Amino acid sequence: MIAAAAGGLSLTVEDPSGPGPIRCHVLYPTEVPASPQRFGHYQPLLSMQAPPPQAVLPQVVISHGNGGTPWTHRDLAIDLARHGHLVILPEHCGNCVGDNRLAGTLDNLVNRPRQLSRVLDAVRAHPPLTICAAAEEVAVIGHSLGGYTALAAAGGQPIAGPHETPEGRCRPVPVQADPRIRQLVLLAPAAARFAAPGALDALDQPILIWAAELDVLTPPAEAELVQQATAPGQTRLQIIPGAGHFSFLSPFPAALDRPGFAPAQDPPGFDRLALQVPMQQAIRQFLQIRMPIPSGALTRL
Numbered sequence: 001m002i003a004a005a006a007g008g009l010s011l012t013v014e015d016p017s018g019p020g021p022i023r024c025h026v027l028y029p030t031e032v033p034a035s036p037q038r039f040g041h042y043q044p045l046l047s048m049q050a051p052p053p054q055a056v057l058p059q060v061v062i063s064h065g066n067g068g069t070p071w072t073h074r075d076l077a078i079d080l081a082r083h084g085h086l087v088i089l090p091e092h093c094g095n096c097v098g099d100n101r102l103a104g105t106l107d108n109l110v111n112r113p114r115q116l117s118r119v120l121d122a123v124r125a126h127p128p129l130t131i132c133a134a135a136e137e138v139a140v141i142g143h144s145l146g147g148y149t150a151l152a153a154a155g156g157q158p159i160a161g162p163h164e165t166p167e168g169r170c171r172p173v174p175v176q177a178d179p180r181i182r183q184l185v186l187l188a189p190a191a192a193r194f195a196a197p198g199a200l201d202a203l204d205q206p207i208l209i210w211a212a213e214l215d216v217l218t219p220p221a222e223a224e225l226v227q228q229a230t231a232p233g234q235t236r237l238q239i240i241p242g243a244g245h246f247s248f249l250s251p252f253p254a255a256l257d258r259p260g261f262a263p264a265q266d267p268p269g270f271d272r273l274a275l276q277v278p279m280q281q282a283i284r285q286f287l288q289i290r291m292p293i294p295s296g297a298l299t300r301l
Helices: 070-082 106-125 145-153 220-229 272-287
Strands: 005-013 022-030 045-048 059-063 086-091 138-143 181-187 207-212 235-240
Touching: 005 070, 005 106, 022 070, 022 106, 059 070, 059 106, 059 145, 070 086, 070 138, 070 272, 086 106, 106 145, 138 145, 145 181, 181 272, 207 220, 207 272, 220 235, 235 272
Parallel strands: 005 045, 059 086, 059 138, 138 181, 181 207, 207 235
Antiparallel strands: 005 022, 022 086
């Protein structure tokens, strides 16, 4: 059964090891009617402050891309919430809209995976969400640098590039795996930092990747790297013909849908809106998979 709407609440998560607190939004199914809610340029249809369900819900965290906002994934987030998920939307402090001071730095690569763990802890401890956030396993959806974030938080061992380190040399990024993460959905993932031999050996989670054929920022070769580095059958890879790097985001509001704003643009002839429903359906179907993975259970789409 699909809920009538997505409820929501927002909280601020302290992160003493990071550049500041993490703003976080949590969505869940509700029968309370929704209305447009303003978050910057975005007006998702939500029932803010509706009571969360008093039942354990499957949890999904969505990690936005470099300098982005979780509201660019609002259609996917609302769809998952209406289908019974607890959807957690962190704004990555230091690397989000309005606060992008750490973009391109080693600190950012360290912070992002830790921020996922911090918000998971905080959501579970937040009294209105204590019951519905009690699940032991979590899925992470990540777009672009959010794909890096998901892989690092799930046990990958990334290498920072020379342009990202103070000394100008490649070096390992100190990250800690979160054992709660049991599924990954990667959209146009920034996976090149996991190219070193063995960088993804610790991952045993099922992985769904959607890559864009015409992506010039994180080309499909980065997604193929993940598929080749993980166990046979562990990773499903779909390369979307004609799509660009930002084609997996929700269509942008009219105020932002203008020439020169790259995230709102797609390659000529590609229909971003038409991709949304099949992408949502594929992700929902994938999230029904549970560990362990039987041999041959996952095949290339």
